[in-house]
Amino acid sequence: MKNWIFNIFKKEHKTDSDPMKKFLIVGLGNIGAEYVNTRHNIGFKAVDHLARKEGLDFQTVKLGAMAEYKLKGRTIFLLKPNTYMNLSGKAVKYWMDKENIPASNILVITDDLNLAFGTVRIKPKGSDGGHNGLKSIQQTLNSSDYPRFRFGISDEFKKGKQVDYVLGEWNEEEKAKLTERLDLAAEIIQSFALSGLDNTMNSFNGK
Numbered sequence: 001m002k003n004w005i006f007n008i009f010k011k012e013h014k015t016d017s018d019p020m021k022k023f024l025i026v027g028l029g030n031i032g033a034e035y036v037n038t039r040h041n042i043g044f045k046a047v048d049h050l051a052r053k054e055g056l057d058f059q060t061v062k063l064g065a066m067a068e069y070k071l072k073g074r075t076i077f078l079l080k081p082n083t084y085m086n087l088s089g090k091a092v093k094y095w096m097d098k099e100n101i102p103a104s105n106i107l108v109i110t111d112d113l114n115l116a117f118g119t120v121r122i123k124p125k126g127s128d129g130g131h132n133g134l135k136s137i138q139q140t141l142n143s144s145d146y147p148r149f150r151f152g153i154s155d156e157f158k159k160g161k162q163v164d165y166v167l168g169e170w171n172e173e174e175k176a177k178l179t180e181r182l183d184l185a186a187e188i189i190q191s192f193a194l195s196g197l198d199n200t201m202n203s204f205n206g207k
Contacts, residue, residue: 020102020105021073021074021075022074022075022077022099022100022101022105023074023075023076023077023101023105023106023107023192023193024077024079024092024095024096024099024101024105024106024107025047025050025076025077025078025079025106025107025109025189025192026043026079026081026088026091026092026106026107026108026109026137027042027043027044027045027046027047027048027078027079027080027109028043028044028081028085028088028108028109028110028111028133028134029041029042029043029044029045029080029081029085030084030085031080031082031084035167037169037170038166038167038168038169039111039153039165039166039167039168039169039170040085040111040153040166040167041111042109042110042111042151042153043080043108043109043110043111043133043151044080045178045182046109046149046151046182046185046186046189047067047078047079047080047109047189048080049182049183049185049186050078050185050186050189050190051067051078053186054067054069056068056069056078058078058080062094063081063082063083063090063091063094063095064079064080064081064082064083064091064095065079065080065082066078066079066080066095071190071193071194072194074193074194076189076190076193077095077099077101079091079092079095085132085133085136086132086133086135086136087136088132088133088136088137089136089137089138089139089140089141090136090140092106092108092137092140092141093140093141096141103141103143103145103146104146104147104197106146106147107122107147107148107149107189107192108133108134108137108146108147108148108149109148109149109151109185109189110131110133110134110148110149110150110151111131111150111151111152111153111166112129112131112150112151112152112153113153113154113155113162113166114129114152114155115150115151115152115153115154116152116154117152117153117154117174117177118151118152118174118177118178118181119151119152119206119207120149120150120151120152120181120184120185120188120204120205120206120207121149121150121152121205121206122147122148122149122150122188122192122197122200122201122204122205123147123148123150123201124145124147124197124201125144125145125146125147125148126144126148127144128144134148147192147197149185149188149189149192151181151185153166184204184207187204188200188204191203191204
């Protein structure tokens with residue numbers, strides 16, 4: 001009888017505590033070879049970079065591609081939705097529910113025109129800022145209270161050329177600096193899982 005009660009307690013305790021040790025890192029982007037090296041796909045590129053550093057392979061899963069690994073007792077899921085940008089929320093919601101991951105433990109990586117190239121800004125919540133991926137996530141979750149990691153792509157485009165710029169490829173100067181910035185992005189992702197949002201913001205914002 002005592003063992004039976006103890007086993008139930010262990011199961012209940014596991015169910016309560018496990019979600020806080022799971023983290024869903026969502027790199028936003030569009031699928032297709034034509035988008036691979038575009039500014040708008042920096043979310044994909046960031047999670048791809050971390051996966052390479054950790055020796056991980058992405059597997060095709062429902063609504064996307066995913067790589068999973070353990071880091072000091074935490075489980076980190078790297079997700080690239082295959083829904084195209086404007087339906088990203090569908091994949092995010094599905095994997096949050098499936099893995100029982102709270103909104104506080106997701107980190108959405110996106111491009112930001114309002115930040116200089118390579119500048120990073122992590123925030124606990126905020127508006128979609130006109131970004132279709134964030135807009136979809138906000139609508140699907142019915143909330144803007146989820147952490148996001150904005151990667152600056154700058155706004156060096158002529159009037160009326162925003163779409164061409166965002167969906168354009170990095171210039172040579174940006175390419176030369178990109179690897180170092182992606183290394184920083186990998187550090188941010190791991191810090192988020194290990195040290196929490198506040199410490200990560202304090203350590204990396206503005207770098």
